[in-house]
Amino acid sequence: MNAVNEVSVKAHVLGFPRIGAQRELKFALEKFWRGEIGEGELAQVGQTLRRRHWQWQAEAGLDFVTVGDFAWYDQILNAAALLGALPARFGFDAKRLSLPQYFELARGNTEQFAMEMTKYFDTNYHYLVPEISSQTTFDGGVEWFFHEIEDAITQGHAVKAVLPGPLTFLWLSKSKQDGYSRLDLLPSIVAAYTRVLDKLSALGVGYVQLDEPILALTLPAEWVNAFEPTYRTLADQGVKILLATYFDSVAEHAQLLADLPIAALHLDGVRAPEQLDIFAAIWPANKTLSLGVIDGRNIWAADLTKVLGSLKPWHAKLGAQLWIAPSCSLLHTPVDLEQETKEEQLDVELKSWLAFAKQKLAELNILKQALNGKDVQAELDKNQDAHHARRTSKRIHNSAVAARLAALAPTADQRWADFATRQAAQRARFNLPILPTTTIGSFPQTKEIRAARAAFKKGEITAEQYETAMKAEIALVVQKQEDLGIDVPVHGEAERNDMVEYFGEQLAGFAFTQFGWVQSYGSRCVKPPVLFGDVSRPNPMTVAWSSYAQSLTQKPMKGMLTGPVTILQWSFVRDDQPRSLTCEQIALAIRDEVVDLEEAGIGIIQIDEPAFREGLPLKQRDWAQYLAWAGRAFRLSASGVANGTQIHTHMCYSEFNDILPAIAAMDADVITIETSRSDMDLLEAFAGKNGSAFIYPNEIGPGVYDIHSPRVPQVNEMLRLIAKALEVVPAERLWINPDCGLKTRGWPETEAALANMLKATKEARAAIDEGRQLVVDAAKTGNTSQHSGCACH
Ligand SMILES: Nc1nc2c(c(=O)[nH]1)N[C@@H](CNc1ccc(C(=O)N[C@@H](CCC(=O)N[C@@H](CCC(=O)N[C@@H](CCC(=O)O)C(=O)O)C(=O)O)C(=O)O)cc1)CN2
Numbered sequence: 001m002n003a004v005n006e007v008s009v010k011a012h013v014l015g016f017p018r019i020g021a022q023r024e025l026k027f028a029l030e031k032f033w034r035g036e037i038g039e040g041e042l043a044q045v046g047q048t049l050r051r052r053h054w055q056w057q058a059e060a061g062l063d064f065v066t067v068g069d070f071a072w073y074d075q076i077l078n079a080a081a082l083l084g085a086l087p088a089r090f091g092f093d094a095k096r097l098s099l100p101q102y103f104e105l106a107r108g109n110t111e112q113f114a115m116e117m118t119k120y121f122d123t124n125y126h127y128l129v130p131e132i133s134s135q136t137t138f139d140g141g142v143e144w145f146f147h148e149i150e151d152a153i154t155q156g157h158a159v160k161a162v163l164p165g166p167l168t169f170l171w172l173s174k175s176k177q178d179g180y181s182r183l184d185l186l187p188s189i190v191a192a193y194t195r196v197l198d199k200l201s202a203l204g205v206g207y208v209q210l211d212e213p214i215l216a217l218t219l220p221a222e223w224v225n226a227f228e229p230t231y232r233t234l235a236d237q238g239v240k241i242l243l244a245t246y247f248d249s250v251a252e253h254a255q256l257l258a259d260l261p262i263a264a265l266h267l268d269g270v271r272a273p274e275q276l277d278i279f280a281a282i283w284p285a286n287k288t289l290s291l292g293v294i295d296g297r298n299i300w301a302a303d304l305t306k307v308l309g310s311l312k313p314w315h316a317k318l319g320a321q322l323w324i325a326p327s328c329s330l331l332h333t334p335v336d337l338e339q340e341t342k343e344e345q346l347d348v349e350l351k352s353w354l355a356f357a358k359q360k361l362a363e364l365n366i367l368k369q370a371l372n373g374k375d376v377q378a379e380l381d382k383n384q385d386a387h388h389a390r391r392t393s394k395r396i397h398n399s400a401v402a403a404r405l406a407a408l409a410p411t412a413d414q415r416w417a418d419f420a421t422r423q424a425a426q427r428a429r430f431n432l433p434i435l436p437t438t439t440i441g442s443f444p445q446t447k448e449i450r451a452a453r454a455a456f457k458k459g460e461i462t463a464e465q466y467e468t469a470m471k472a473e474i475a476l477v478v479q480k481q482e483d484l485g486i487d488v489p490v491h492g493e494a495e496r497n498d499m500v501e502y503f504g505e506q507l508a509g510f511a512f513t514q515f516g517w518v519q520s521y522g523s524r525c526v527k528p529p530v531l532f533g534d535v536s537r538p539n540p541m542t543v544a545w546s547s548y549a550q551s552l553t554q555k556p557m558k559g560m561l562t563g564p565v566t567i568l569q570w571s572f573v574r575d576d577q578p579r580s581l582t583c584e585q586i587a588l589a590i591r592d593e594v595v596d597l598e599e600a601g602i603g604i605i606q607i608d609e610p611a612f613r614e615g616l617p618l619k620q621r622d623w624a625q626y627l628a629w630a631g632r633a634f635r636l637s638a639s640g641v642a643n644g645t646q647i648h649t650h651m652c653y654s655e656f657n658d659i660l661p662a663i664a665a666m667d668a669d670v671i672t673i674e675t676s677r678s679d680m681d682l683l684e685a686f687a688g689k690n691g692s693a694f695i696y697p698n699e700i701g702p703g704v705y706d707i708h709s710p711r712v713p714q715v716n717e718m719l720r721l722i723a724k725a726l727e728v729v730p731a732e733r734l735w736i737n738p739d740c741g742l743k744t745r746g747w748p749e750t751e752a753a754l755a756n757m758l759k760a761t762k763e764a765r766a767a768i769d770e771g772r773q774l775v776v777d778a779a780k781t782g783n784t785s786q787h788s789g790c791a792c793h
């Protein structure tokens with residue numbers, strides 16, 4: 001470290017993606033799980049990646065490398081393993097936890113189901129939910145974190161360590177015990193953190209970053225009040241604390257945060273720039289403030305001149321107490337833009353508008369140098385040119401799209417008739433049996449399907465050959481559903497690489513990358529398309545595939561689309577206009593597809609919205625506005641069809657007890673949801689139980705089996721869930737289906753599970769026909785817990 005750093009602005013990142021520019025970690029993990037490489041080789045891949053990412057941070061002139069952002073599966077699981085707070089049901093000794101045992105926690109084993117996985121705040125990243133109870137101890141666990149720190153020090157780096165903060169860790173945990181408050185564990189978790197901080201101090205670590213994004217939520221008072229005593233205790237441990245907040249404003253806690261005995265605070269200046277004024281008024285000039293000024297959730301190059309302008313007053317006030325950083329961890333961005341060399345996919349101009357994680361390091365470097373008085377005018381000018389070009393580009397505006405939006409009738413988001421009228425028309429048209437059966441859309445994405453697509457993309461097979469291969473797959477899927485006796489079959493989505501990327505590739509206004517992978521969970525990644533301009537649909541996207549599938553069966557083939565909110569949520573979205581407007585544009589493009597499907601004779605169309613809940617703002621005060629535009633976008637996409645056309649929607653990740661009226665207001669004729677893992681608890685909320693007066697008015701398909709596991713559910717288990725569903729939903733409005741799509745499953749378990757689902761349905765129908773109550777012997781349902789052991793993720 002040179003002396004200049006002592007008095008100058010410091011730069012750092014909250015975290016860096018761990019998966020690797022070539023998804024090295026993904027491939028190594030999957031090889032390890034298949035037994036193709038050993039632990040030594042896997043460890044080597046991890047170390048190489050960590051060292052490479054630290055090296056990049058050092059080369060970009062950052063003042064610290066961030067250590068602790070690496071995880072074999074998930075950083076919250078890593079924290080649980082470090083603190084020693086593992087689910088007791090596995091019977092593992094946290095201090096001696098082996099790597100295979102760590103993966104058993106994440107993926108399940110033959111005795112135990114995996115730890116639950118859920119979305120990290122409003123991101124598409126999934127963490128493993130720590131399981132706690134009054135029995136939970138935090139007596140310490142694996143030393144991996146400390147070894148990584150030692151390694152970084154050996155590599156010559158100045159280290160800033162990072163961990164989830166104790167309050168966020170507890171908040172993200174789930175108590176498996178009724179009436180037990182997670183906050184009861186605060187004293188013991190704080191003691192555990194104290195010991196960790198002691199060790200960091202002994203290792204010579206200067207700063208530890210504790211992530212407390214829960215401060216950006218609408219947080220109950222008892223949690224807010226816990227911050228002061230917690231951080232007072234932690235501040236005494238000889239290592240300086242940087243408390244990191246992100247994803248939304250923490251302005252309502254400004255005074256609390258200014259008074260905390262911490263060395264530094266990080267604020268998200270991209271998601272919540274308005275909070276900066278509030279902090280400016282009260283922040284003491286002698287305390288470090290880290291400003292997140294580079295977007296950690298998106299891939300746009302920052303407007304460096306503008307950012308510098310906003311930093312100037314802070315620099316004048318804070319001097320060397322000013323740090324600069326991306327808004328949040330770069331985990332949510334792809335690794336390296338330089339790998340994108342296919343110009344027909346991402347041309348030079350578009351590329352000049354973008355910055356992936358590695359490029360964001362370079363942006364920080366320019367900002368830091370500029371603030372510290374270095375001449376970086378050439379870099380700033382280049383960045384300005386790219387911004388000017390983007391702002392004024394003809395490629396991002398399409399006057400036809402604007403004109404169409406302006407001309408929309410106020411009723412464009414309404415179906416022609418109310419639900420009862422539509423239901424009657426659809427009943428007459430489809431004449432489905434009671435408790436109709438269907439699936440959520442995808443069937444197993446086999447390695448043969450992916451290999452065919454890879455070969456097609458590389459030009460090794462022709463478009464015709466690819467089409468033939470996919471059609472064969474569709475024919476197979478349709479035949480299997482015929483054999484099973486499914487009432488509303490699907491085509492299986494073989495031709496889709498991903499339910500969002502597939503549409504992004506075909507819509508105008510989107511670009512897509514070759515290597516823009518972002519970790520979704522464990523080894524699984526997604527490649528969000530880049531939504532850079534006004535969206536429209538030049539050509540039908542799914543009609544040919546769905547028509548082909550329909551030609552193979554007499555049954556009504558269900559068309560399958562991804563909804564506007566989910567496309568928005570799982571893409572990298574332009575930041576030059578409100579998301580609500582962008583969503584409206586996508587909605588009209590999907591509406592065109594819906595209308596074309598109808599015209600091609602597809603009478604049942606599903607518009608998936610699994611990310612509808614995820615898009616909900618972190619703060620309750622912003623919910624109503626979001627739900628209004630998101631709901632309208634969905635209805636816009638769905639309302640161009642006649643009464644006799646049946647619109648389905650599908651949602652998983654369904655923690656939407658709080659927003660049920662908004663879900664009902666989407667007015668889909670049928671909604672399929674994920675409920676098997678919650679044992680139909682969610683369904684009760686849909687049915688006016690749990691003290692709410694709300695009753696979901698339309699038809700509903702609560703999932704009767706968990707698709708996250710290869711385990712085949714038995715007939716009686718599903719029958720029990722159907723009986724439970726029938727207690728709260730009248731049979732005339734109930735559908736039978738799995739929780740979600742089957743793309744991550746293999747064929748053998750898929751066929752066996754669906755066969756059992758059909759058997760269960762038959763029994764339930766017989767009971768209804770005979771006017772019998774459906775009684776299921778719980779003892780015969782096999783595993784009465786909803787999960788069973790599996791290697792599911
Ligand atoms: N966008 C999005 N977000 C979502 C979900 C979702 O479905 N999509 N579901 C939830 C998360 N669940 C997920 C479930 C599975 C995968 C998943 O399986 N991802 C695949 C990639 C899927 C994909 O894009 N596949 C491409 C192929 C990509 C690839 O790796 N190809 C190989 C070669 C192909 C081969 O021979 O195997 C290569 O290019 O090197 C395709 O089918 O075309 C993976 O990580 O492996 C991701 C998320 C929530 N968020």
Ligand code: MET
Pocket residue numbers: 440441442499560608610650652740741742743
């Ligand atoms: C994450 S929701 C998935 C819905 C999609 N139609 C599928 O079956 O895969």
Ligand SMILES: [Zn+2]
Pocket residue numbers: 440610650651652739740741
């Ligand atoms: Zn789903």
